[in-house]
Amino acid sequence: MPNWCDNQLTVKGEEPLVQQFKEKAVGVNPWDDPEPPDEPPAVFNFHSLVPIPAHVLQQSYEKAGLDWECQNWGCRDGASYAELMDDTGGQLVYRFGTAWGPPIPFLKHLGKLWPALKFLLEYSEPGNGLKGICKVHGELCENYSLQI
Numbered sequence: 001m002p003n004w005c006d007n008q009l010t011v012k013g014e015e016p017l018v019q020q021f022k023e024k025a026v027g028v029n030p031w032d033d034p035e036p037p038d039e040p041p042a043v044f045n046f047h048s049l050v051p052i053p054a055h056v057l058q059q060s061y062e063k064a065g066l067d068w069e070c071q072n073w074g075c076r077d078g079a080s081y082a083e084l085m086d087d088t089g090g091q092l093v094y095r096f097g098t099a100w101g102p103p104i105p106f107l108k109h110l111g112k113l114w115p116a117l118k119f120l121l122e123y124s125e126p127g128n129g130l131k132g133i134c135k136v137h138g139e140l141c142e143n144y145s146l147q148i
Contacts, residue, residue: 003127004097005075008085009044009107011092013117018090021114025049025094029078031061044094046078050109073106075099101125104134104143111136 011021026041027048046069056068069076079096086093102123110119115138123145124131132145 003100003125004080005099005101005123005125005130007079007094007096007098007102008122009094009096010120010122011094011117012120013090013114015089017114017116018092021117022084022087022092030057031065042079042082043084044079044082044096046073046103046106049113050106071105072109074103075101075106078103078106101128101130102132102134102145104141107134107136108141111138111141115139 011018013021025044025048027045028039028041029045030047030052050072052065052068056064059065066076069078075098077099079094079098082094082096084092085095102121102125104121107119107121110117117137119134119136121134121136122132123134126148129148130145131148132143134141134143136142
C-alpha cells in the first residue's frame, strides 16, 4: 500500500485556454478495461493530458505501464479522488491524491504542452514528511520541497 501525497494544482491563463485545458483534463483510466458503466469520467485524468503511448498500453501494466507512469508522471496511477475546487474563468484549482509522491514529471510535461498556462502545485506527503510547491511555466520548473 503506497503513501499518499495530497496535491492542489492551480492552473492560470487566458480564460479560453484555461477552459480548453479543463475539457482536455476529463477522462478515464486506460487500464480499466472495460470501463465501469456507472462511473463518470474523472474531472482530472493524467492520461487525458499526458497519454500513455499505445505500445505501452499493449503490454501489461506490471510489465510496462507502472515504469512508464513513474518515469513520465512521477507516480503510479495518476490522480486519485480528483475534484475541481474552483473554476473562475482564467483559473482552475484541482485537488487530488497521488501514490508515493508529487507528480513533478507530469507537471513538466504540462508546461511543455501548455506553454501559455501557469501551473502551481502545492503538495504534502505526510507519511514521509515531505511538503513543497512546484511552479511550472513553459520549460521553466521551480520545485521547492522540505522535510517536515
